Every structure is written in C-alpha cells, then in structure tokens.
Amino acid sequence: MLVYILRRLLWTPVLLLLAAFFVFFMGTVAPGDPAELRLGNRATPERVDRLREQLGLNDPLPIRYMRFIGNALKGDLGESYVFQGKTVTSLIGPRLLVSVQLNIAASIVALSVGLPLGFYAAKRQGTKTDPAILISMLILYAMPVFFTAPFLILFFAVKLHWVPASGWNGMFSTQVILPALTIGIPGAAIFVRHMRASTLEVIGQEYIRTARAKGMSNFVINYRHVARNAFLPILTLLGFTLAGIFGGSLIVELIYGIPGVSRLSLDAIFQRDFPVLTALVLLGSLMLVLANLIIDIAYTIIDPRIRLK
C-alpha cells in the first residue's frame, strides 16, 4: 500500500506540470494579446510592446513556462494580466474561501436529504414509494440550473420574502440557503441513487441475517449494521463533490452574484488572464488528485478488507 501511495504521489507533480503546460500552450494559441486587451484600443504599438516586454510575453513559450514553474515552486504564482498590480494568490485566495463555503453548504444539503431518502427508498423496495422517490429525484436532477436558480429566487425571495435573493455574506448567513439548495438538490438525487443501491446490497448480506437471527432490534440493525456499511461506497462521491468546486457551480455563482472561483475562472478565460487561469487549473487539478488519493486511503482505514495495489 505504501508503494501505491508513493507512486501516486510521484505521479501528481508530473500531472500538474502537464496540466500547466496545456494551459500555457492554449495561451499561445488563443487570439487576442493580453497587453492589447489591458491597454485598450487606442494604445500605441510602442506602449503595447513595452508592456509585452514587462509581462515577459515576448519570450518563447518554453522559457515562459520554465520561469512560471520556477516561481510557482517558490510560492509565487505571478501577477494578473487584467487586475494591475494584483498577485494571482491575492485574487484567488478570498474567492476560493467563498466557493469552499458554498460547496460545503451544498454538500450538507445533498447529504442530509440524499442519505436518509436513499435509505428509506431501499427499505420500501417493492412498494410504490420506492420508484416514486427515485423518479421525483430524477426529475429534480434533470432540472437545468437555468430554471432552478431563478425559480427559487422568485418563490422564496421575491414572493415569500423568506431569504435574500442574491449576494454573499459567508456560510452562516441566510444568503447561502438558495444557492446551497440549487447545487445541493441535484447532488441529493445522486446520493439517493447510490445510497439506495448500496443499502439494497448490504441488506442482502449474510451478516444482516445473522444480526436478525440473534434477535437484535430493528433500530440497531438498520443504523449500526445497514446504514453504516451502506455509506461506505458513498464516500467516493463526497470527495468528488468537494473537489468539483472549480467550475461546477459556475452558473449558480453567476445568477446569485456570488464572488467565487468559478466566476473568476470564467472572467479569466474571457479576458485572457492566463496567469490566473493557470493557477486555477493547477489548484483544481491538485484538489481532484488529492481527493482521489485521500478517498483511496480512507477506504483502507474504514474497510480493512480493501487492500491497495
């Protein structure tokens, strides 16, 4: 297992280097010169050229790439092309905090709705309740966010005045409720499906029959034996939900006016702000890879039967 983890850890930096190179390469293919974009239409060619020199854009691609990697290793991700004098780190930091909070709130919604409902559906297998839950969750899952977001705002904020319509004020304000629901409900649908499937799997196991045979109460069987074991495969999903912060909540951040990383990356793509974009892609890839690794390791701790190879 140690060998497995080591191999994965050694592959991670290579993967990140390749990902960063890809963004750099896209940066050279992309139309539009960052210097021209920043100075506007009326800038003289001399000024544009001076800025290009200043930003290091006149150097060939491999040199710029090596310079970026060298600086990044020292913790310096460079300066934004668009926001003058702002370091990439100072741009991403606060927005990352916002997105992380939003996604934690959304995951709480998804888990607290999805797990019990999935468990309940599995227990009601064979009745009409089970397919009814599955189908209604699938309807919610398929609902495009272009509709969910304005609908929730219209109903809960404009009509009922229960919560504010938009904006951001941290994870513990009422403003988080609607965006968290918008992201969390489709997420809940996925948890319902998987929780139901894995609960059904566990119910059929011999040790559940044993537990029943030795006269344990239904409550103990359900919660200690079934639900706990059924939750295990769900862990994978949870990791990916949290790692999906980058881009996953793009349209939600747009409609609710939340200053998160998805929004920042969209702006960076459109404004050719490649230092910011590269940093975001690196962070996103790193989180995904780490989430994968942590899940793998967590599995072996929770379920000793699993051995990594």
Added chain:
Amino acid sequence: MNTDSVTSELRGSRSHWQQVWANFRRRRLAFISLVIVAIIYLLGIIAPLIQTHDYQETNIGKTQQGPDNENWLGTDRLGRDIYTRVVWGIQTTVIITATTLITGSLFLGVTMGLMAGYFRGWIDAVIMRIGEVISAFPDILLIILLAATLRPKIVELARAIEDSTNITGLVSSGVVDYLVIGVALLPLSWFGMMRLVRGQVLALRDAEYVEAARAIGTSTPRILFRHILPNVVSPVIVSVSFGIGAIALSEVVLSFFGLGVQPPRPSLGVMIGEVTARGGASVSVLRDHPEQLLAPIIVVWLLIFCWNIVGDALNDVFNPRAR
C-alpha cells in the same frame, strides 16, 4: 436456409436483440421516455417542415407576446416566433449530439479502449495517463477554455477553405459552430468510454475463445473488431444513453456563454442566454415572460430526464443480475 437462421432457430427463434427489445418494452416508463425522446428529435429533424415562421424573422409590432393562435409559444424580445426557434434549436442539438457521439465517445473512446485493453503495456500506459491529465481538469472550465481558444482558429481555417475553394457558406451555415462544440467536448467524451471498453477488453482478452482465435492465426484487427467488440456493445449502449443528456446540456452551457452556436442560428442555449442576458435577468424573465425561458428549458429537462430513465432500463435489461 442460411446459417444465421439456423442458429436463431436453435436458440428458440428469438435473437439476442429481439430479447433485449422485448424486455425493454415491458418497462413502461422507459418505453414512454424513449418515445418522448424520439418525438423531440423528430421535431428537430423535420424543423423546416413544421416551422410556422422563419427563425430569423422579427416582428417589431409584436414583441414579448404570450402564446396565441399565430405564435404558438409566443414571441421573444425581437418578435421572433419561439415555437419555430425551439424546433430549430432542437435540430442543432440533434446535429451536435450525433457528431459528438460518433467522433468522441464512439470512435475515439471505443478504439482507444480496445487498443489499451488488448495491447496493454506502454500503449495502455500512455492512453491512461493522457486521460488522467485531461480528467484532472475541471470539466466545464476545460470545455469553455477549449471553445474560447479554438473558435477563432477554426473560423479562420474555414474562411481559408472558403477562399481557396469554391465551397461557400461554411461559416454562415453553422458547420463551424458544430465543429467548435464537437472539438471542445471531445476530451471529455472519450475517456469514460475508453475506460469502460478497456475494462471489458481486459476481462475478455484472455478468454478461451479469444485464445482459440489467436491460435488459429486470426489477425489482430479481426480479433479486436469481430471477436471482442461485439461483446462490449451492451455496456457501450448503456453508457451512451446516460451520456446523451449531458451532451445536450454542454451545448446549452457553451451557447449560453456565447461560445457555441452563434446567432442568428437558434439553439436552446442561445435562446436561454439571450433571454436571460447571460443569467443576469433570469428572475425578471421568469416572472414576466415565463414562456420565453421555459420553452427551451423544458426540452433540455425532458431530454436529460428521459435519457436517464432509458439508460437505467437498458442497464437492467443488459445486466439483469447487477441490481
């Protein structure tokens, strides 16, 4: 009597696919979903026949009207007929779905999967590592980045082709838009399929019948495509049916940001993007002119929902044990 009919006689007169179809039809909800999907796609394909207006035709005297006898789903901000634009938008979805499927997941994904699984070794390693790098990217960001960067290049290329040959209308016909979307979705569409096929092939490559084929000197392509591929078809079908909804949604997201299909050509994403001013006006539009937002959204909603139901049913039909 040829050999085929003899074998099917022996099997009790019903072929594997007839059996699959019979089992599928017994699932009422899935069957209805498939019919709905077919109707939606059909509407798109015959859009020129069933349109009531021209999709570009504006009517300044009649803007933002609700549904009536002349405009079945009302008119938009420029007085264009929403019903006509929706059916043309579906046509766009049909074309993009077909091209993305055929190029991305079917062609690239299946071939790569066959190769990685059968040859293993360094071919497998290279394909898997490329896939890992690509899948480490945040999905939506990668699609948007590719579309934003490649669009001008592809447009340039198309213009060059138009100039040097007699072909005209490449850019205006929308072919370029389809190409951009197809290319942008490519990195995402092949990897899942490739991993699926690879896994199946890994399990099959040492099966006795494959070994037998190898022993009598069957060529490698023949083993891959005649002996192994047919056994991989059912998981591929299941995976495709789950993926189609996502393709439709990706087109909507790209066109929503102005990176996919370009106006005046209608697409469901263009309609949603235009009417909500890229998301900013979603709430007021839903309150004041719900039909303008709902018409394109309900189509996407139905497509994703129905394809998921169909995918579930196919999964059950093909793997009756894995439930």
